[in-house]
Amino acid sequence: MSRLNGNRALVESGQAKVNVAILGAGRIAHTMADTLNRMASDPRYASWIHPYAVAARDLDRAQAFADQWHLDKAYGSYEELTADPDVDLVYIATPHSLHAEQAELCMRAGKNVLVEKSFTANTEQARAMLAVAEETGMLCTEAIWTRYMPSRALINGVIASGEIGEVKAASANLCYPVSDKARMTDPECAGGALLDVGVYPLNFLDMAIGADHGRTIDHFETSMSPWPQTGVDAHNSTxxxxxxxxxxxxxxxxxxxxxxxxxxxxxxGYLVVTNINNPEAIDVYDNDHKLVRRIEVPAQLTGYEYEVADAASALLDGSIECEAMPHADTLRIMELMDAIRDRWGMKFPFEK
Structure with a gap:
């Protein structure tokens, strides 16, 4: 058990902070390290969030990362990180295909985990991870930042108010030219557009018109265009x-x-959200396509701070899930992505 699980009083008394560690030292890990540094200097978070450690498979790389971001500790293996009794929360920043084994390693060592999206490569792995959370009492939550952002409530507020009438349809897209990254085209890394970027429009729709509003999916149609060399999805539509x-x-x-x-x-009428991957503004239009109003999204540090704060708060309450992204929501999206891939006939090598 983490030294702080269920011990909010210790933090509120100023006797301790939530020590956050990063597992992995790639690009997204740097964004998290920047976030933690900003949180440590922000009055809203400085008293209870502490950037603590990093682990990579190479100690020199980990030490360079720790030096750059002023972390207390650097480890050359993930096992060493999980053996540190002062680690409270581990952010897992590795490819999807590794999340399940790494999250289990952390939880069985008494560490809470904030797992980068996609949560796992498939639902089977997700269920196994969440079973370990139940067994160990460790927090295990998915780091899909849009679920934790204030923009979620702003969008849902417009829809629930009836300002645009009865919602009948929606659309969301997210596309980046990222096929030059080896993991994106590698089936062994659970590559393809769906799990890396497609998870965002699916989550947007789930929040904006789906489960957040009491709707369930009856059925779906889907298609994809494969990456020629490896067969993972290059483009997809559902x-x-x-x-x-x-x-x-x-x-x-x-x-x-x-x-x-x-x-x-x-x-x-209708609403338009600028950038579903990190909402910047929400524009509300009437039936004559006249802009009724623009809702600005609150200023943020990097956008990652909301998921860190929610995860830290949940572990201090002794919870194994976050209210903004409960396990049921993670499983629903994972099951949908499995079903989409099944319709394409696309399996990863480790699933066959």
Whole structure:
């Protein structure tokens, strides 16, 4: 058990902070390290969040990372990191295919985990991870930042208010030219557009018109265009049909650039979200396409601070999941992505 699990009083008294460690030292790990440094200097977080350690498979690389971001400790193996009794929360920043074994390693060593999206490569791995969380009492939550951001409540507030009437359809897309990254085209790394970028439009739709509003998916249609050398999805499109007849389209690609827009269409107007991957503004239009108002999203440090704060707060309450991304939500999205891949006939080598 982590030294702080369920011990909010110790932190609130100023006797301790939540020590956050990073497992992995790649690009996204640097973004998290920057976030933790900013949190440590921000009055909202400085009293209880501490950037503590990093682990990589090479000690020199880990030490260079720790020096750059002023971390207390650097470890040349993940096992050494999990053996440190002062680590409270581990952010897992490695490829999807490694998340399950690394999260289990951490939880069985008494460490809470914040696991970068996609949570795992498939639902089977996700269920196994969450079973370990139940067994050990460790927090295990998915780090899909849009679920934790204030923009979620702002978007849902517009829809729930009836300002755009009865919602009947929606669309979301996220496309980046990232096929030059080896992991993106490698089936052994659970590559392809869906798990890396496609998870965002699916989550956007789940929040904006799906489960957050009581709808469930009745059925879907989907297609993809494969990466020629390895067969993972390069482009994909999925049309979701909900139980009340509402329809939504999710598009993602690792070959092109898209507008990253989220669109929710109602009988009295529609809303446009600028950048579903990190919402910048929400524009509300009437039926004459007149801009009624623009809702600005609150200023942020990097956007990662919300998931860190929620995870730290949950572990201090002794919870094994975060309210913003409970296990049921993670499993629902993983099951949907499994079903989409199954329709394509696309399995990763470790699944066969």
């Amino acid at each position: 049309t979701l049909y909900y139980d009340d007849g509402t329809m939504a389209v999710s598009v993602s690609s690792m070959l092109v650039t898209s507008d990253r827009g989220g669109y929710v269409w109602g009988t009295e």
